Amino acid sequence: MSSTSVASGRIDHEDISVRLTASLPFVHPHLEVEKNPSKGRLVRVKRPIKDGEVVLIDTPYALVPAMIVDEPPFSLCSRQQCNRRIPVGAATVSCPEKCLEEVVWCSNQCQSQDKARHGLECSWLKHISPEIRQSQGDATFGLLWMIARILINKTNENTSSTANEITDDKISTSHFHRKGWAAVWNLDGGPDHFPAALINQWGSLVNNYLVHELLGVKHNPGDILRLICKVETNSFGLYPGITGRYPVVSHVSRGDYYGGGIYPTAAMFNHACCPNITHEVDANGRRMFKAGRDIEAGEECCITYFDLFEYPDVTSRKEAIKNSWSFFCSCERCNEEGSTEFPDFLQDLEF
Numbered sequence: 001m002s003s004t005s006v007a008s009g010r011i012d013h014e015d016i017s018v019r020l021t022a023s024l025p026f027v028h029p030h031l032e033v034e035k036n037p038s039k040g041r042l043v044r045v046k047r048p049i050k051d052g053e054v055v056l057i058d059t060p061y062a063l064v065p066a067m068i069v070d071e072p073p074f075s076l077c078s079r080q081q082c083n084r085r086i087p088v089g090a091a092t093v094s095c096p097e098k099c100l101e102e103v104v105w106c107s108n109q110c111q112s113q114d115k116a117r118h119g120l121e122c123s124w125l126k127h128i129s130p131e132i133r134q135s136q137g138d139a140t141f142g143l144l145w146m147i148a149r150i151l152i153n154k155t156n157e158n159t160s161s162t163a164n165e166i167t168d169d170k171i172s173t174s175h176f177h178r179k180g181w182a183a184v185w186n187l188d189g190g191p192d193h194f195p196a197a198l199i200n201q202w203g204s205l206v207n208n209y210l211v212h213e214l215l216g217v218k219h220n221p222g223d224i225l226r227l228i229c230k231v232e233t234n235s236f237g238l239y240p241g242i243t244g245r246y247p248v249v250s251h252v253s254r255g256d257y258y259g260g261g262i263y264p265t266a267a268m269f270n271h272a273c274c275p276n277i278t279h280e281v282d283a284n285g286r287r288m289f290k291a292g293r294d295i296e297a298g299e300e301c302c303i304t305y306f307d308l309f310e311y312p313d314v315t316s317r318k319e320a321i322k323n324s325w326s327f328f329c330s331c332e333r334c335n336e337e338g339s340t341e342f343p344d345f346l347q348d349l350e351f
């Protein structure tokens with residue numbers, strides 16, 4: 001067991017495994033959130049942080065198992081307070097209603113403790129998911145299931161209505177003081193961040209599938225649409241390995257996707273292709289962020305949003321970011337590598 005402590009901002013894996021989820025999220029005392037005109041909010045370091053220090057540990061507000069890969073390396077225990085990853089082939093408990101193959105628990109105890117929560121999604125999964133998967137595809141179903149689980153967790157949290165009063169222009173920089181649904185609703189991303197055609201498509205999905213009598217929770221369709229925008233802007237994938245080692249080790253990938261989730265506190269990190277923060281998920285879905293090098297006071301803390309191993313050149317990285325997150329990366333590495341590339345407009349000129 002390590003002698004370091006959360007209070008000093010230094011924790012290691014052994015500490016985390018015995019710490020109660022209730023004491024999370026942990027945010028290093030040297031971090032603060034501020035606003036930037038081009039990137040929105042960002043996380044900055046007030047006082048230096050050493051290479052390897054844990055800077056943040058977050059618990060997921062909701063997780064869903066991978067829907068888009070044939071053989072994910074793990075399934076996930078459905079009980080939100082457990083989230084255990086279960087290796088393929090290990091024993092699991094399935095839903096007695098056989099609602100969906102991907103719904104499993106790691107033990108009878110988890111299944112029985114999750115009965116009430118799962119009861120709110122079970123009929124919807126059983127009767128509506130086949131239609132969604134067939135007509136909209138697995139990725140869209142995964143997104144809608146994530147939204148359904150968030151709404152169920154919000155309902156179970158029994159939050160006050162004040163969390164719902166936030167509008168996009170009022171999202172607050174005091175994000176680290178918010179927890180649960182209040183932190184989810186304070187996330188960036190509104191309908192104006194996405195093309196109108198996509199918003200219309202999501203609006204139809206909300207009306208057809210999420211405002212539905214078989215889903216055990218009811219919400220305003222406009223708010224559900226805003227929630228989809230927030231989830232699309234802020235969700236994290238689950239991978240077995242570490243994301244964001246830098247410099248990139250050319251033969252080390254973070255491994256295969258096995259699920260996705262919303263980590264409301266960690267979603268404050270912006271992206272850089274030369275990240276100074278790594279992140280990794282433990283066996284219960286908790287996500288730990290560590291300094292990848294010494295970080296000086298005043299530096300921004302950035303993670304990478306994708307596996308840098310898969311996108312070695314600046315052109316493929318810019319393309320991936322544009323397609324998946326709709327922003328233009330101007331990190332130090334892209335600026336440096338981009339300046340050595342032949343600009344697009346010159347390629348069109350005839351000499």
Ligand SMILES: C[S@@+](CC[C@H](N)C(=O)[O-])C[C@H]1O[C@@H](n2cnc3c(N)ncnc32)[C@H](O)[C@@H]1O
Pocket residue numbers: 038039040041042187188233234267268269270271272325327328329330331
């Ligand atoms: C997960 S959120 C990060 C926190 C966000 N800046 C906020 O205000 O809550 C992702 C969004 O942040 C912005 N962002 C992240 N990294 C960026 C970067 N390198 N350059 C520009 N914008 C970035 C984009 O708007 C992106 O959709």
